[in-house]
Amino acid sequence: MNIVSQLQQGIAEGLKSLYNHQVNDSELGLQPTRKEFEGTYTFVTFPYGKISKKNPMETGEELGAFLKESCQVVSGYNVVKGFLNIELSSSVWTDLFNQIAQTPDYGTHDRKGKKVMVEYASPNTNKPLHLGHLRNIFLGYSVSKIYDAFGYDVVKVQIINDRGIHICKSMVAWQKFGNEETPASSGLKGDKLVGKYYVAFDKAYKTEIKELVASGKTQEEAEKQAPILLEAQQELIKWEAKEPETYALWEKMNGWVYKGFDATYEQMGVTFDKLYYESNTYLLGKEQVAEGLKNGHFFKKDDGSVWVDLTDEGLDQKIVQRSDGTAVYMTQDIGTAIQRFKEYPGLIKQVYTVGNEQDYHFKVLFLILKKLGYKWAEECYHLSYGMVDLPSGKMKSREGTVVDADDLMNEMVSTAAHHTKELGKIDGFTKEQAEELYDTIGLGALKYFLLKVDPKKRMLFDPQESIEFHGNTGPFIQYTHARISAILRRADELGLKKDDLTISPDIELSKAECELIYLISELPNRVKLAAEDYLPSVIAQYVYDLAKEYNKFYAELAIFGEQAQEVTVSRVALSAQVAINIKFGMSLLGIHVPDRM
RNA sequence: GGCCUCGUAGUUCAAUGGAUAGAAUAGAAGUUUCCUAAACUUUAGAUGCAAGUUCGAUUCUUGCCGAGGCUACCA
Numbered sequence: 271m272n273i274v275s276q277l278q279q280g281i282a283e284g285l286k287s288l289y290n291h292q293v294n295d296s297e298l299g300l301q302p303t304r305k306e307f308e309g310t311y312t313f314v315t316f317p318y319g320k321i322s323k324k325n326p327m328e329t330g331e332e333l334g335a336f337l338k339e340s341c342q343v344v345s346g347y348n349v350v351k352g353f354l355n356i357e358l359s360s361s362v363w364t365d366l367f368n369q370i371a372q373t374p375d376y377g378t379h380d381r382k383g384k385k386v387m388v389e390y391a392s393p394n395t396n397k398p399l400h401l402g403h404l405r406n407i408f409l410g411y412s413v414s415k416i417y418d419a420f421g422y423d424v425v426k427v428q429i430i431n432d433r434g435i436h437i438c439k440s441m442v443a444w445q446k447f448g449n450e451e452t453p454a455s456s457g458l459k460g461d462k463l464v465g466k467y468y469v470a471f472d473k474a475y476k477t478e479i480k481e482l483v484a485s486g487k488t489q490e491e492a493e494k495q496a497p498i499l500l501e502a503q504q505e506l507i508k509w510e511a512k513e514p515e516t517y518a519l520w521e522k523m524n525g526w527v528y529k530g531f532d533a534t535y536e537q538m539g540v541t542f543d544k545l546y547y548e549s550n551t552y553l554l555g556k557e558q559v560a561e562g563l564k565n566g567h568f569f570k571k572d573d574g575s576v577w578v579d580l581t582d583e584g585l586d587q588k589i590v591q592r593s594d595g596t597a598v599y600m601t602q603d604i605g606t607a608i609q610r611f612k613e614y615p616g617l618i619k620q621v622y623t624v625g626n627e628q629d630y631h632f633k634v635l636f637l638i639l640k641k642l643g644y645k646w647a648e649e650c651y652h653l654s655y656g657m658v659d660l661p662s663g664k665m666k667s668r669e670g671t672v673v674d675a676d677d678l679m680n681e682m683v684s685t686a687a688h689h690t691k692e693l694g695k696i697d698g699f700t701k702e703q704a705e706e707l708y709d710t711i712g713l714g715a716l717k718y719f720l721l722k723v724d725p726k727k728r729m730l731f732d733p734q735e736s737i738e739f740h741g742n743t744g745p746f747i748q749y750t751h752a753r754i755s756a757i758l759r760r761a762d763e764l765g766l767k768k769d770d771l772t773i774s775p776d777i778e779l780s781k782a783e784c785e786l787i788y789l790i791s792e793l794p795n796r797v798k799l800a801a802e803d804y805l806p807s808v809i810a811q812y813v814y815d816l817a818k819e820y821n822k823f824y825a826e827l828a829i830f831g832e833q834a835q836e837v838t839v840s841r842v843a844l845s846a847q848v849a850i851n852i853k854f855g856m857s858l859l860g861i862h863v864p865d866r867m
Numbered sequence: 868g869g870c871c872u873c874g875u876a877g878u879u880c881a882a883u884g885g886a887u888a889g890a891a892u893a894g895a896a897g898u899u900u901c902c903u904a905a906a907c908u909u910u911a912g913a914u915g916c917a918a919g920u921u922c923g924a925u926u927c928u929u930g931c932c933g934a935g936g937c938u939a940c941c942a
Contacts, residue, residue, distance in 0.1 A: 316922055592940040599942050630937050693904055739904050741891045
């Protein structure tokens with residue numbers, strides 16, 4: 271039984287015996303005591319004045335006295351205004367620590383035997399991945415890891431937008447200007463090559479518009495009549511008719527793109543369990559539309575288009591099928607969602623990692639699914655994230671200010687390499703080890719910076735700041751881990767065995783040590799919070815707190831140098847457990863931590 | 868116009884309705900000089916504005932101001 275629930279139980283008993291008031295243990299909110307006061311947990315007594323018929327201070331005094339008397343773990347208390355600060359006896363900390371140190375897989379929750387699907391990365395095949403995709407993918411991957419630690423079986427999926435007019439544009443441009451160029455012949459990554467022709471299309475298209483306007487057409491007419499656009503539209507029709515030549519070209523070019531994406535994902539360190547392609551799913555959902563029409567959930571307008579009326583929910587009407595009978599994106603999403611739940615028995619939840627410009631779309635989607643009678647619709651969640659800005663300004667694909675994902679990652683890694691070499695930190699490393707380290711630092715910096723911020727907020731990514739070794743950064747935490755590892759190696763040399771690292775009950779713990787143990791004990795709780803709110807930032811904050819707190823302890827520890835203190839089992843034990851927690855927390859963010867750096 | 872999200876130190880980020888709004892950076896002053904890429908101490912500095920609910924509001928409600936997004940038979 272954990273400390274918090276013991277205290278809750280104690281307080282509940284106190285309320286009952288002192289004021290004859292019955293409450294549910296778990297309703298009693300305990301919060302960590304603020305640093306400037308004595309105590310570990312604080313109970314707020316303001317709301318209980320009515321029950322006790324006394325002022326908050328007296329209520330606190332009475333409850334505190336009761337707890338000290340009846341609850342073994344409580345060694346003392348103090349009351350400030352309406353706040354009852356509960357002090358714990360020191361054996362609580364050593365017991366707690368030893369229990370944790372002997373728990374395998376500490377931080378993970380029991381397997382729940384239920385599945386959760388997390389969708390992240392929904393790239394178009396006409397252009398390479400950029401900074402926005404990085405936030406998307408790191409978020410989704412991290413949430414998958416967090417859900418896994420929370421006890422769910424996670425299915426990580428990617429939906430690839432591989433069809434439609436956009437890819438036809440690249441195809442047309444490649445045929446016109448490409449001279450049979452391939453990734454092999456050009457030395458370009460496949461996604462970059464195809465992206466290049468998408469840009470070429472746009473350039474040619476704009477030139478044609480200009481010419482048409484010059485010859486007397488209006489802007490609007492010109493945009494619709496440009497010959498190259500008509501060609502792309504023809505290409506799409508041919509594709510839908512599965513004309514062999516078009517289809518083969520489409521497969522060839524998409525193949526290049528996938529190879530390019532795979533390389534990017536590999537460097538990012540993310541994987542998927544299942545890939546969905548829109549070319550396979552874009553016809554889904556029509557059945558549901560027909561069925562919904564029959565059941566009266568949808569209605570038909572005079573022109574034959576099908577709509578859903580969400581005005582009761584405070585939203586508008588929304589189209590689900592065009593008058594020509596073709597599907598819109600919404601239709602496809604309805605069908606895909608239903609298909610996935612059929613495909614994966616035991617699936618109870620689906621998380622969509624998609625930018626916040628689609629907030630409305632997902633609100634509507636979930637409402638429609640609910641209307642159609644799918645209970646799991648309430649368990650669908652749109653993990654919405656804001657744009658990433660750069661110090662240089664906004665990213666705009668039209669103005670070419672987009673930051674390419676590969677370029678950015680390479681830049682991060684080379685910055686890490688540059689700093690490391692400059693400081694001569696890699697003596698004794700093989701070339702492979704050194705390169706692995708640069709990767710670890712560069713990508714760790716990037717991932718941590720993107721994940722430490724609340725997803726829904728628009729954020730500013732500063733590459734320079736992210737790779738600092740001070741402050742709330744990935745490298746700082748990695749560095750802390752490396753320092754702890756150095757201590758553990760040292761302890762090893764001194765013959766302190768790692769397997770039996772417990773703290774003996776009669777050791778007097780310092781304040782920093784108690785604080786560390788408190789943080790360590792918080793891990794499962796933070797995992798739960800992060801999972802329930804889909805917030806990797808909770809984990810990031812946790813790991814940072816731990817690293818920062820350890821730094822204070824490290825100063826105390828002074829294991830090296832002239833005033834070196836005794837390397838005791840308890841100090842080593844504590845260090846080892848901190849290292850484990852940091853490593854675990856960082857792994858939930860998809861970040862490696864090195865033993866040496 | 869309607870709807871959604873955001874607005875916190877110079878800057879980047881925190882804060883299950885709780886105490887004197889935390890960190891980190893940058894700044895100022897100092898101690899020290901290899902704790903792996905130093906550390907420590909001190910200092911100054913913020914809730915866009917106005918009401919409301921509450922014992923208590925950065926948090927909930929309303930209005931206004933500001934930023935962004937959505938509002939297509941586009942995806």
